[in-house]
Amino acid sequence: MESVKNPHQAQDHFVLPESNQPLKEPTIKLTSEQVDFFRTNGFLSIDHLIDENEVTYIRDQYDKWFAAKLGREHGNFFDLLSEDTDDREAVAPQLLWPSIYGKTMTGFDLYSTQMYANAYEICKSLLGEATEFKGDHAILKPPSANSLPTPWHQDEAYWDPTLSYESVGVWVALQPVSVENGCMQFIPGSHRAGDVLPHHTQNNNPRIHGLEVDTPSEYTKEIVACPLPSGGATFHHCRTLHYTGANASAEPRRAYTLQFQCNTTKREQPRLNTWNETKTTDRERRAKESGWNLRAP
Numbered sequence: 228m229e230s231v232k233n234p235h236q237a238q239d240h241f242v243l244p245e246s247n248q249p250l251k252e253p254t255i256k257l258t259s260e261q262v263d264f265f266r267t268n269g270f271l272s273i274d275h276l277i278d279e280n281e282v283t284y285i286r287d288q289y290d291k292w293f294a295a296k297l298g299r300e301h302g303n304f305f306d307l308l309s310e311d312t313d314d315r316e317a318v319a320p321q322l323l324w325p326s327i328y329g330k331t332m333t334g335f336d337l338y339s340t341q342m343y344a345n346a347y348e349i350c351k352s353l354l355g356e357a358t359e360f361k362g363d364h365a366i367l368k369p370p371s372a373n374s375l376p377t378p379w380h381q382d383e384a385y386w387d388p389t390l391s392y393e394s395v396g397v398w399v400a401l402q403p404v405s406v407e408n409g410c411m412q413f414i415p416g417s418h419r420a421g422d423v424l425p426h427h428t429q430n431n432n433p434r435i436h437g438l439e440v441d442t443p444s445e446y447t448k449e450i451v452a453c454p455l456p457s458g459g460a461t462f463h464h465c466r467t468l469h470y471t472g473a474n475a476s477a478e479p480r481r482a483y484t485l486q487f488q489c490n491t492t493k494r495e496q497p498r499l500n501t502w503n504e505t506k507t508t509d510r511e512r513r514a515k516e517s518g519w520n521l522r523a524p
């Protein structure tokens with residue numbers, strides 16, 4: 228494998244894009260039935276977002292980033308589901324801002340991918356013309372007896388409590404996914420249940436970054452799992468409850484997530500956010516010490 232230099236600077240030293248506009252034309256348009264489905268259910272599944280050539284290209288890049296643990300010293304590479312100590316193999320390694328690290332470290336240009344053009348176009352249909360890119364991240368589930376589910380959560384529970392979001396997460400499968408290796412699962416209509424629900428850190432451990440909604444059994448009576456072929460994607464609203472199972476297969480499960488938002492507004496009062504305020508993760512410490520101050524997408 229090609230060696231990738233691990234940086235020791237904060238984000239000022241990275242190549243940030245001049246524009247977030249896609250450089251390719253989209254090749255997909257949603258039907259009005261698909262838009263209606265999303266509005267009603269808070270998620271949508273699409274079997275073909277990108278072709279296998281692009282999947283192979285992105286997967287190759289992805290494996291380099293994860294092998295090099297890019298972003299570790301900035302708090303942008305960590306274990307989502309454990310205390311994230313250096314001496315243990317990560318259960319669910321997560322990389323924030325692959326577009327920024329990829330551009331500088333491996334020449335990856337998110338903005339010229341078909342994945343970005345198609346995801347942007349679809350999110351504009353779901354959210355409106357003023358849609359903008361909010362950021363990206365990637366979660367790898369290695370094949371392991373220790374693999375864990377990503378608990379039921381709403382993405383907005385991770386974000387700024389002074390803002391109210393209209394946002395969509397695009398979760399791209401970089402190999403086929405099924406319930407067995409950790410495809411996305413959703414609670415239909417949960418995005419319309421009101422404000423962000425109370426959450427807690429995994430196992431109520433403040434050293435773990437991953438969040439779980441309180442009393443998940445109250446919400447999980449109807450679950451829709453979304454298996455996908457390689458290059459397929461799901462789209463979910465930031466208040467849609469979602470989950471992925473452990474990876475029980477013999478291959479890694481790689482997912483790339485893009486976040487788009489539209490008309491984010493300031494709240495009159497900040498919402499409840501105790502679950503983030505009481506966190507004491509090493510990820511947060513590394514981010515502070517390195518001077519990284521881009522909010523996690």
Ligand SMILES: O=C(O)CCC(=O)C(=O)O
Nearest residue numbers: 366377396398471482484
């Ligand atoms: O891939 C996973 O395990 C979870 C992904 C997720 O929660 C997201 O992309 O919002």
Ligand SMILES: [Fe+2]
Nearest residue numbers: 380381382469
């Ligand atoms: Fe999520």
